Amino acid sequence: MISGTTISGGADAADEAAQRLRLGQVVAVPTETVYGLAADATNANAVASIFAIKGRPQNNPLITHVLSIGDARRLTGAWPESAEILAAAFWPGPLTMVLSSAGQVAAAVSAGLPTIGVRVPSHPMMRAILAKSELPLAAPSANQSGHVSPTTPRHVLADLNGCIDLIVDGGPCAIGIESTVAGFHGEQPVIFRPGIITAEDIDQALRRAGVNLSPTPIFVAAESNTLPSPGMLSRHYAPDRPTYLFLRSAMHQLVNLFTSTSRSERMGVISFGSLPDRLLNAEVITLPADLYHATGGLYSAMRQLDRPEISAIFIELPGGDQLSAAGIGADTEPKDHHITRLSGMARVLADRLSRAALPWPKVRP
Numbered sequence: 001m002i003s004g005t006t007i008s009g010g011a012d013a014a015d016e017a018a019q020r021l022r023l024g025q026v027v028a029v030p031t032e033t034v035y036g037l038a039a040d041a042t043n044a045n046a047v048a049s050i051f052a053i054k055g056r057p058q059n060n061p062l063i064t065h066v067l068s069i070g071d072a073r074r075l076t077g078a079w080p081e082s083a084e085i086l087a088a089a090f091w092p093g094p095l096t097m098v099l100s101s102a103g104q105v106a107a108a109v110s111a112g113l114p115t116i117g118v119r120v121p122s123h124p125m126m127r128a129i130l131a132k133s134e135l136p137l138a139a140p141s142a143n144q145s146g147h148v149s150p151t152t153p154r155h156v157l158a159d160l161n162g163c164i165d166l167i168v169d170g171g172p173c174a175i176g177i178e179s180t181v182a183g184f185h186g187e188q189p190v191i192f193r194p195g196i197i198t199a200e201d202i203d204q205a206l207r208r209a210g211v212n213l214s215p216t217p218i219f220v221a222a223e224s225n226t227l228p229s230p231g232m233l234s235r236h237y238a239p240d241r242p243t244y245l246f247l248r249s250a251m252h253q254l255v256n257l258f259t260s261t262s263r264s265e266r267m268g269v270i271s272f273g274s275l276p277d278r279l280l281n282a283e284v285i286t287l288p289a290d291l292y293h294a295t296g297g298l299y300s301a302m303r304q305l306d307r308p309e310i311s312a313i314f315i316e317l318p319g320g321d322q323l324s325a326a327g328i329g330a331d332t333e334p335k336d337h338h339i340t341r342l343s344g345m346a347r348v349l350a351d352r353l354s355r356a357a358l359p360w361p362k363v364r365p
């Protein structure tokens, strides 16, 4: 146990972070996606501390962050042409590529897999820390395992106070959801974890570079017995309060539910764009209807509503318009097969939210 966790920003904080990382310590750092819990990827003890602090299962590998494409290549074995194209198109930025490992990092980083997940982040503070430390940095999201990823230093503190010495303050994360994780079957990319770089973006970058492959598939865990990416556990990114998804087209059912609950009960609601009906007994957070702009506030909203006086959290499933166009919409509870019909950013957010959510409540008090 560490007596106090400090939040500090500026060049001094980057210097101190680099120094601590070189000593094998664990430091929370900002990235453009979410805050990371970083350590020297080549130091087995430092990497073991990350797993211990987060309570992370040993079979879930960590992403290694580096400064440049060249640094990433040194950590990997085979490097498909499509990986080169995607690196040129999206790095520095929110794309993690899973490639064969050259064995340069501690074995626990890859959690026993023959592969390594690498990413070149764009956040200037994270880049300063990478440059000053001259280390490849293993960094999962800086939350307790299974909890919602942190997008501000305060979120990190809420989860890890007393577990680490330093949280480097780089402001609120601009993107606010974790990077896209893509693996490769030969030249063909496969998305393991959707993110703001969508399957459509990847296809477009490959086409622009003159490479014609099948549309990039998004791996669906339920359709396979083996997980190519162990982080795709079905329940993840979850608030502590029971959390449910609803379709805007089933708004009247939500209104009924809320009017039937006792006045003392208070619910939390997150919607994308304002809702057509007023909800009694509810604290409503409205995120932008434009889903690219909604990502930045989503995890903050989930954390804000995750308080003891809120008895449950209801989150709108984005992409309701896509489902209505496909003739879906009468159900209150969005199902997995609804989510696989979505595309673009709606698919990305629905993927995250489905991991936070429970089946629709059958009986209410």
Ligand code: TXA
Residues within 6 Å of the ligand: 031, 033, 034, 035, 036, 037, 060, 061, 062, 063, 094, 096, 098, 110, 113, 115, 116, 117, 119, 139, 140, 141, 142, 177, 178, 179, 180, 181, 192, 193, 228, 229, 230, 231, 232
């Ligand atoms: O945006 C992000 O990716 C943030 C920031 C800090 O970079 N990091 C992050 O890390 O979200 P984490 O540990 O919460 O998620 C890493 C994901 C997990 O789903 C993990 O299973 C997958 O990446 N992953 C990492 N290495 C892998 C590998 N070798 N093979 C398959 N999946 C891998």
Ligand code: MG
Residues within 6 Å of the ligand: 140, 141, 149
């Ligand atoms: Mg995480």
